[in-house]
Amino acid sequence: MPFAHAIGGTRYGFPDLKTLLARATPPRSGDQLAGLAAGSAAERVAAQRALADLPLRHFLTEAVIPYEADEVTRLILDRHDPAAFTPVAHLTVGGLRDWLLAEADTASLAALRPGLTPEMVAATSKLCRLQDLIAIAAKCQVTTRFRNTLGLPGTLSTRLQPNDPVDDPRGVAAAILDGLLLGAGDACIGINPATDNVDATCRLLELLDGVIQRFGIPTQSCVLAHVTTSLLAIQRGAPVDLVFQSIGGTEATNTSFGINLALLREAHDAARSLKRGENVMYFETGQGSALSAEAHHGVDQQTIEARAYAVAREYAPLLVNSVVGFIGPEYLYDGKQITRAGLEDHFCGKLLGLPMGVDVCYTNHAEADQDDMDALMTLLGVAGVTYIMGVPGADDVMLAYQSTSFHDALYLRAALGKRPAPEFESWLERMGLDAASRAGTLPLTPALLGLT
Amino acid sequence: MSDVPALWRDLRRHTTARVALGRAGNGLPTAAHLDFQEAHARARDAVWSALDLDRLEADCAPLGLPVHRVASQAEDRRNYLLRPDLGRRLREADATRLARSPTPGAFLIVVADGLCAEGVQANASALLAALVPLLNAQRMAPGPIVLAQQARVALGDEIGEAMQAAMVAVLIGERPGLSATDSMGIYLTWGPRRGRRDAERNCLSNIRPGGLTPAEAAAKLAWLMQAAMARGGSGVALKDEAPTLGLLA
Numbered sequence: 066m067p068f069a070h071a072i073g074g075t076r077y078g079f080p081d082l083k084t085l086l087a088r089a090t091p092p093r094s095g096d097q098l099a100g101l102a103a104g105s106a107a108e109r110v111a112a113q114r115a116l117a118d119l120p121l122r123h124f125l126t127e128a129v130i131p132y133e134a135d136e137v138t139r140l141i142l143d144r145h146d147p148a149a150f151t152p153v154a155h156l157t158v159g160g161l162r163d164w165l166l167a168e169a170d171t172a173s174l175a176a177l178r179p180g181l182t183p184e185m186v187a188a189t190s191k192l193c194r195l196q197d198l199i200a201i202a203a204k205c206q207v208t209t210r211f212r213n214t215l216g217l218p219g220t221l222s223t224r225l226q227p228n229d230p231v232d233d234p235r236g237v238a239a240a241i242l243d244g245l246l247l248g249a250g251d252a253c254i255g256i257n258p259a260t261d262n263v264d265a266t267c268r269l270l271e272l273l274d275g276v277i278q279r280f281g282i283p284t285q286s287c288v289l290a291h292v293t294t295s296l297l298a299i300q301r302g303a304p305v306d307l308v309f310q311s312i313g314g315t316e317a318t319n320t321s322f323g324i325n326l327a328l329l330r331e332a333h334d335a336a337r338s339l340k341r342g343e344n345v346m347y348f349e350t351g352q353g354s355a356l357s358a359e360a361h362h363g364v365d366q367q368t369i370e371a372r373a374y375a376v377a378r379e380y381a382p383l384l385v386n387s388v389v390g391f392i393g394p395e396y397l398y399d400g401k402q403i404t405r406a407g408l409e410d411h412f413c414g415k416l417l418g419l420p421m422g423v424d425v426c427y428t429n430h431a432e433a434d435q436d437d438m439d440a441l442m443t444l445l446g447v448a449g450v451t452y453i454m455g456v457p458g459a460d461d462v463m464l465a466y467q468s469t470s471f472h473d474a475l476y477l478r479a480a481l482g483k484r485p486a487p488e489f490e491s492w493l494e495r496m497g498l499d500a501a502s503r504a505g506t507l508p509l510t511p512a513l514l515g516l517t
Numbered sequence: 518m519s520d521v522p523a524l525w526r527d528l529r530r531h532t533t534a535r536v537a538l539g540r541a542g543n544g545l546p547t548a549a550h551l552d553f554q555e556a557h558a559r560a561r562d563a564v565w566s567a568l569d570l571d572r573l574e575a576d577c578a579p580l581g582l583p584v585h586r587v588a589s590q591a592e593d594r595r596n597y598l599l600r601p602d603l604g605r606r607l608r609e610a611d612a613t614r615l616a617r618s619p620t621p622g623a624f625l626i627v628v629a630d631g632l633c634a635e636g637v638q639a640n641a642s643a644l645l646a647a648l649v650p651l652l653n654a655q656r657m658a659p660g661p662i663v664l665a666q667q668a669r670v671a672l673g674d675e676i677g678e679a680m681q682a683a684m685v686a687v688l689i690g691e692r693p694g695l696s697a698t699d700s701m702g703i704y705l706t707w708g709p710r711r712g713r714r715d716a717e718r719n720c721l722s723n724i725r726p727g728g729l730t731p732a733e734a735a736a737k738l739a740w741l742m743q744a745a746m747a748r749g750g751s752g753v754a755l756k757d758e759a760p761t762l763g764l765l766a
Contacts, residue, residue: 429692429694460556472544472545479543
């Protein structure tokens, strides 16, 4: 066996890197469903010890999915920057964890990004407790720009998510107004459309653009339709700020989403050609999507999730978020598993250089509730999460799941001394929105949004 | 402040979303907080609800159709939630028993708990009472009925294969949301056999009082079943004709 470690007289062997990574992964239902999880707590810690001793250089010689078989693997290895890797090239995985905790600072972490592969980062996360995931991520600073600046130190942004079950423009407008009154929307105002077609998408884009222009809001819009729909909308001359796409960490997962790297490049270039802003992509990810698409190649769900971040960073996105609790209990069973996965995803995304947000969320068949969401969002706030979602009353009436509310972001900013993006904060002050919503007045006239 | 001013409260006229909840500092006012907790509690209880098979069988008795009871390999709700693969497989004894009473060419009805037994308990018998006369009028006499516990949609494939059915309609409880905990879906599959993919099914969802009523759903299902028989297939092929369904609503 290439990798092995003995615990209490029992020798545990691991035939290859992907098996070692899977067995070292803290417990979660998706890896158990896939038959990849460690069979015992002792086997898991044996794998973690073997992983800790593995030189980082090994990740450049053994791919978890073959180079020839997967364009995401090719992207990862072709983009690896040996010069940026130099400061940690002599380290093991365990040594990298220690270095990240003890030595690394914001500047050295920024310089290191192109030298790290997703698998190195995922491996390191498997050796980390929650406090390590938080402490290391908090040192990372990732700043992106469109109409405002996201990710500056001391800021916490929100995506205003005004979904409507039938894309009713009045329902969407009412939720937007409610969110703005409660200080939400600096990351973007982003709608998941109920119907993914170009007509509906263009109508929603016009609505969002109208709101942003009418009130002079320093933020950006997004309709989270399929990338091919957004391309059609661009061709029609619709006001597209951000192009959205769900992405995964294997070529086959992306095929199941109807995308590939070339298509993402085409969409990125089309959006940039509009010259509306600098960072033009918005990606969503989530552990378990590869297994769900039967496209995981025997790799654990957290490692594949980190590989999706290599896809994301290729296109310099404005925003990336893991929709961590959306996929259901067969992948992340309860609040404990969702919490750990959310912090892992944020940690891996930030180390790889992404403006990482998290949709702190759950479905009604998961063993989770509002207390779990309060805990996770607070931990993520301490870790410096770039943004969270803002949904009216935490209840998404279109997607039928529970995320974070406008109120949650107000709580989190107050509890941790965080502020919105500076341009957006100035706008909130200029409009007097915080004072108004406390006093119960309405400086944004609903009639201006067609709500009479 | 917890009194939401009229102008803000008026936003509620435009949406079912939880807008204009007011503020208690940065938090939710108590009433809005407890409204949410109540909705979530109901949804949680609905997920963990169980089918009352005796009542369901009694409700279906007037239809005069043979009824079988089966269960998936998921032995309890926790196992069901963790192992969707087991929820798609019949217990061996049930598979053997069904295979011993085949109904070649039958239009099989499976009533399954899915993620919300309450949803199917509340709507299945009303739907069947409306559906059976429609199918009889189309000379597509349905049955038998199979009641399935800890079942995923694809369990209908193995049930239909074991009984040699021509097609299977799976009536199944839908994942409860905060606003609806009594919703049922229907998945129609032509030529059921293990390994069928979701693209080979047609789906009707949100069947409940206040959504698609059982009578409306029965009319749509009867049309779909006739179309599936005419084409010898279900799924994406049938979907192309879906606009026709609007006329039946």
